[in-house]
Amino acid sequence: MVTMEMDSARVAVLDAADELFYARGVQAVGMDELRTAAGISLKRMYALFPSKSDIVGQVLAGRTAVWNERILAEADRHDSPRDKILSIFDFLDAWFREDNFRGCAFINSFGELGATMPAVADAAHQHKREFVEYVTDLVVEAGCPASLGLQIALLAEGAQTTAAISESPESAIAARQAAAVLLDAAARA
Known part of the structure; x- marks a missing residue:
């Protein structure tokens, strides 16, 4: 009990x-x-x-779990690696339109405390690294060069920051279009 x-x-x-x-x-x-x-x-x-640092670390671990769950749930709706990659931006588009959207918790907390709270820096580094690895794995599976993984991940990161600061949820759609151009160009090369 x-x-x-x-x-x-x-x-x-x-x-x-x-x-x-x-x-x-x-x-x-x-x-x-x-x-x-x-x-x-x-x-x-x-x-x-x-300590408060312990709480922050656990909150960010929870945020990673939710992020991964939502990204994978959207990807599971698609068969091809290309469509799974683009589904990241579909997830982002839905997230950006939620009433409580305030940007990426990792970017926010890293900017606020990354230099003074190692738990925040570690959680942010791990979360972002794992996301790039996930995208890179899909890019390679799609037959594109691994370097495209970071480029597409950067589009997702930029869309998050832009949507939060400018309150423009359409950032996800613009980033999706750019990712599609990159994927198509890499497929043709």
């Missing part, structure tokens, strides 16, 4: 942290506010997470 209570308290903290950090930034959210939002005592929260 104690383990189940700890698990539910842990989930409550991570859910509250994810929502608050994404909406306002990590530094703007104090531990007392986080504990209140999670509905647990400060002592209990520190028993579960020794």
Whole structure:
């Protein structure tokens, strides 16, 4: 029973942290506010997470899991590697249109804390590296040079930043069109 209570308290903290950090930034959210939002005592929260850095690391791990799940779910709707690559931008387009879209949590948190919180830098580096590897694997499977993987990943990254800053969800569609041009050119070469 104690383990189940700890698990539910842990989930409550991570859910509250994810929502608050994404909406306002990590530094703007104090531990007392986080504990209140999670509905647990400060002592209990520190028993579960020794530091704010631990919470941030777990939130970013959760964000990676959701990102991967959504990217793969969209890709599973397609058969060819080319269509799976382009489906990344279909996912982005849907995400950018969500009411609570505030950009990439990894870019946001890295910009805010990457230099001072190693857990943030490590999580961001790993997340971005794994995404480039995923795209590169699909690019190679499509018969294109591996170097195209980074180029297409950069289009996705740029679309995220542009959509967040300029509030223009159509960035995903423009990036998708550019990715299609790159894929077609590489296929012809």
